[in-house]
Amino acid sequence: MDKKIRVLIAKPGLDGHDRGAKVVARGLRDAGMEVIYTGLRQTPAMVAEAALQEDVDVVGLSILSGAHLALVPRVLEELRARQIEGLPMFVGGIIPPDDVPVLKAMGVQEVFGPGTTTETVVNFINQAVGA
Amino acid sequence: MELVTAALAGERRALARLLTLVENGTADGQTALAVLYPHTGRAHVIGVTGSPGAGKSTLVGRLARELRNRDLTVAIVAVDPSSPYSGGALLGDRLRMRDLTTDAGIFIRSMASRGHPGGVAHATREVVQTLDAVGYPVVIVETVGAGQAQVDVARVTHTVVLVEAPGMGDDVQALKAGLMEIADIIVVNKADRPEAKLTLRSLQSVHSSVAPAGHHGPGAGAESDMPRAAWEVPLLLTSALEDTGLSELADTLAAHRRYLEESGQWEQRLAALARAEVETWLQRHLLALLDARVGAERREAAVAAVLRREQDPASVARALLEEALA
Numbered sequence: 001m002d003k004k005i006r007v008l009i010a011k012p013g014l015d016g017h018d019r020g021a022k023v024v025a026r027g028l029r030d031a032g033m034e035v036i037y038t039g040l041r042q043t044p045a046m047v048a049e050a051a052l053q054e055d056v057d058v059v060g061l062s063i064l065s066g067a068h069l070a071l072v073p074r075v076l077e078e079l080r081a082r083q084i085e086g087l088p089m090f091v092g093g094i095i096p097p098d099d100v101p102v103l104k105a106m107g108v109q110e111v112f113g114p115g116t117t118t119e120t121v122v123n124f125i126n127q128a129v130g131a
Numbered sequence: 132m133e134l135v136t137a138a139l140a141g142e143r144r145a146l147a148r149l150l151t152l153v154e155n156g157t158a159d160g161q162t163a164l165a166v167l168y169p170h171t172g173r174a175h176v177i178g179v180t181g182s183p184g185a186g187k188s189t190l191v192g193r194l195a196r197e198l199r200n201r202d203l204t205v206a207i208v209a210v211d212p213s214s215p216y217s218g219g220a221l222l223g224d225r226l227r228m229r230d231l232t233t234d235a236g237i238f239i240r241s242m243a244s245r246g247h248p249g250g251v252a253h254a255t256r257e258v259v260q261t262l263d264a265v266g267y268p269v270v271i272v273e274t275v276g277a278g279q280a281q282v283d284v285a286r287v288t289h290t291v292v293l294v295e296a297p298g299m300g301d302d303v304q305a306l307k308a309g310l311m312e313i314a315d316i317i318v319v320n321k322a323d324r325p326e327a328k329l330t331l332r333s334l335q336s337v338h339s340s341v342a343p344a345g346h347h348g349p350g351a352g353a354e355s356d357m358p359r360a361a362w363e364v365p366l367l368l369t370s371a372l373e374d375t376g377l378s379e380l381a382d383t384l385a386a387h388r389r390y391l392e393e394s395g396q397w398e399q400r401l402a403a404l405a406r407a408e409v410e411t412w413l414q415r416h417l418l419a420l421l422d423a424r425v426g427a428e429r430r431e432a433a434v435a436a437v438l439r440r441e442q443d444p445a446s447v448a449r450a451l452l453e454e455a456l457a
């Protein structure tokens with residue numbers, strides 16, 4: 001028996017900045033997690049399908065384009081269409097403080113802004129999957 | 132098991148969950164494999180190996196698309212290394228296959244090697260068997276970026292494609308034992324690069340001067356019970372970037388499968404695999420039986436006696452087994 005926490009790190013939308021996503025991916029790897037990194041410019045359907053095929057425990061979205069209020073509901077909708085809407089989800093990126101409660105009301109469990117330590121993200125994931 | 136029934140019916144979410152159980156070596160996973168086993172043995176299992184950066188993932192993605200154009204569904208198992216320090220992994224092969232993600236005829240699963248040194252993971256064979264059982268006619272296994280001796284991929288696949296990038300060493304590299312020997316098809320990728328033709332020629336000169344090793348090297352080609360002429364390892368040029376050579380690669384893969392079937396090697400190989408798997412399980416079950424009957428402490432005491440040079444390992448093992456069976 002060899003169970004690992006599997007995390008999908010995805011960048012939906014059109015912004016081209018993946019440094020933050022890569023730093024988080026590497027931090028989670030160093031915390032002993034298996035990180036599936038899908039790269040830039042993913043459509044909501046691609047994110048949801050990857051989450052399904054990889055049977056991940058958590059989904060992390062990195063969004064720096066400002067389109068989070070448009071993208072997050074569409075990702076959630078695609079997850080629902082695949083009956084995996086119960087997956088814990090966190091969002092990282094540039095999110096105005098006023099939008100944080102809006103995202104949480106949609107079903108996002110946590111929002112991480114610039115300057116968040118990897119440790120914070122690791123702790124959140126461990127708690128979210130009950131490890 | 133409900134999950135098995137759903138996966139066999141083509142339910143992708145059930146398949147994904149099943150793969151997790153199998154990969155983690157759970158009791159449920161083993162129960163599922165027992166039910167799935169009669170459904171296995173139909174897929175053509177293709178291994179794609181080569182050094183890091185040779186372009187394996189991109190090539191696998193392009194090959195999968197070519198096979199889709201031929202009305203085949205494709206499952207891909209992409210293995211990346213686990214960190215020896217943290218046990219974690221960054222699985223990035225999907226990155227190069229992004230246009231395949233939403234094709235319902237393709238299922239991609241990333242696997243971490245989880246400490247297994249041979250280029251694939253410990254549970255890769257079981258994951259492949261699961262994908263075979265649910266009906267994918269082609270399963271492609273992409274290994275971790277492999278060096279010279281990571282040859283385990285030959286033990287889980289029918290056809291091994293070795294991907295070389297231009298400018299990766301001279302013809303002496305090609306003469307060395309290991310990865311080159313298990314290749315059934317050699318692909319020089321990145322054909323858009325100027326050095327590609329040179330690499331191809333240097334590989335050609337080596338391959339025309341040595342007798343073909345036959346399928347999966349060790350022993351196969353030299354055995355006298357080989358009914359047909361041995362397979363001559365084809366050298367192909369591909370460019371995943373310019374999308375060239377993929378049709379030839381797909382044709383060659385189909386030809387290799389025909390060759391295996393017509394030469395009797397398909398059957399021979401399945402027989403060898405079945406024997407190896409039964410023996411592996413026999414060993415595991417026997418050890419469990421031994422520990423149940425004489426106790427793990429007695430086994431440890433025997434090890435200690437060997438360590439003190441009081442008894443040799445073979446005699447100690449025989450004595451323990453006789454005690455267990457008495």
